[in-house]
Amino acid sequence: MPLNASIPTALLLFLAIPALADPVADIVILGEVHDNPDAHLGQAAVLSKLEPTAVVFEMLTAEEARVADANRDAIADAWEASGWSDFEIYAPIFDGLGDARIVGAAAPREAVRRVYSDGAATLFGPDAGRFGLDTDLPEDQLEARRQLQFEAHCAAMPLEMMDGMVAVQRYRDAVFARAALEALETYGPPVAVIAGNGHARTDWGIPAMIARAAPDVSTYALGFVEADSGVPFDEIRVVPPAARDDPCKTFKTN
Template structure:
């Protein structure tokens, strides 16, 4: 594993484009995003070019989709889109925003870390540990501290426009724990199989150093050097990352996201 002094949230700092290549000293580079912000995907592609990863792990892909994408090789955007069934599934923003990441690292092996929906639903009902084979190893069998539980429930409620039933919010936290642990597990698989560096493409929430993917990497593979990069919009208060990129706000033109809740 690479030897690296990792920053914590105490001495985290902004990251400029000219410093992207310095991230390549880590075994794992986790780069967050706001999913519908093309500026964030352009930065992810630039980081991919800078660090020359041996593997790229996508939150957005299942293992089966990743295998299909790998088989497609260096395809055109239309061919890779079809192989991944990205547009056909309609689960994520336009593939035109994500394709540059694939194109920037044609040498990299593609990994999919998405958790099946039935497992996510089961985690909401029965807890993350019930859906994870190595629950004790990853700490999913342990309750969160009262402070963290409360903070995470508040964030889940806000993310869903405070429209979730009260008894569902704690389950959403469990679903998030399941996904973060699963993303970390696939990341470590990619690191073992390719030697790294491994680039992880995921939402900003999963990239958090206090309770996202990095916490599980530290727990299960403490010798693996990782750096987490958050991408924030101007004026946003930075949650914990090792590095962050401040970008301008991008209006996706979708209007008020809470309307979907209020109209139901």
Template sequence: MAGADVLFIGEIHDNPHHHVRQAELTAAAAPAALVFEMLTPEQARAATPELMGDADALGAALGWAETGWPDFSMYAPIFAVAPDARVYGAAIPREAARAAMGEGVVAWFGGDEAARFGLDAPLAEAEQARREAVQLAAHCDALPGEMLPVMVEIQRLRDAALARAAAAALAETGGPVVVITGNGHARLDEGAPVYLARALPDATIRSYGQAEDGRLDGRFDATGDSPAVERDDPCAAFAARPTE
């Protein structure tokens, strides 16, 4: 991972082992900037240098408890090991995502910006179908067919937003930049690094993915593995519904 201008570090959001490794890699990278999938740009501006090592005060300033992400205690060490880093947010709230789908993601993102990051380029038919199948499985086979292209577009929009935040962070701080995000967004074959490489072809981009019990989809420069955590079956509620 050494020498990266931008380093994406993936995670499964509720796995505490993954956040420990993120903090270790962030400390080693000594980033000038941190980009978080979990924060909006407005929230990120609340992460001032004097708060970076105070987990309680920082969590409160960010309004983390209201975000729906796992407990801030898992993320706080990442901020603490980079106390001088400038913090950026790339989250697109649900209301904004709905607005983007209504307006069209290219128009909402900005036509020139969409072209710069490649968001305006349609996926090949086979790739579109594959991603729709992934979304269907991820949503317990419970999404209506007409929603699948929408979910794929939202995923691509979030990838492009992460890439744009990383590009801004690199331009404004000189880097290195560490991006904290889910494994799916950190993938070199389809995630945010694809969009960033389109916009910054000369940047050195690296990605680290984190598996659970050896299971990890996608391509990364390097990977780590941790034990899976116990969690409820997200599809159990659908299975329990009575059929007509």
């Protein structure tokens, strides 16, 4: 019984999308716009064709994923426990998992909060250097990432506060990359990763972290985007924009 019986007709439309490049990489990162149902239908279709051994989720902690992996009927409950909303639009992904193991890569919230005070390298642990967390970013990249965080937060916070958010992003990218590599070692290729497009970008996201930590491991990053903004992926697939309220309206005054 599928998790969402209303999905299959729509999912069939996406099964006609082109296959990934051949040969398939060891780790395939499937980026997304979190609130876009069509992005998740596309990810589900790729998973159905890819037949990965494991799928690593940005949204689930290791414990939440263990619960979902042990009992597929408990997936919705594990999702609710994670604090992520809109399980219904993610349900097609779980319908398309097949026999793939469910792996959680979300860092505990308390660890993420401590990045601001203790630093990403300290929180990550002994392997921080392997993922580059023990070195400063080049100034041009840091400035670009500050600006992206500033815009993502509706320009409502001082620009100088963005360095902490950049550090959190680097920490989370490294945590996701480590989880994907551990899944690859445990289950074999191919492994898929479900994460936001910001984490899937090839220049400094999960693929770049993996390339630094494990140069012999191949990756392929596919971004499901609402428009081609020039963010680097190995491939993009443009999906219709989701209907949504202005996310910055609470910061706007008359």
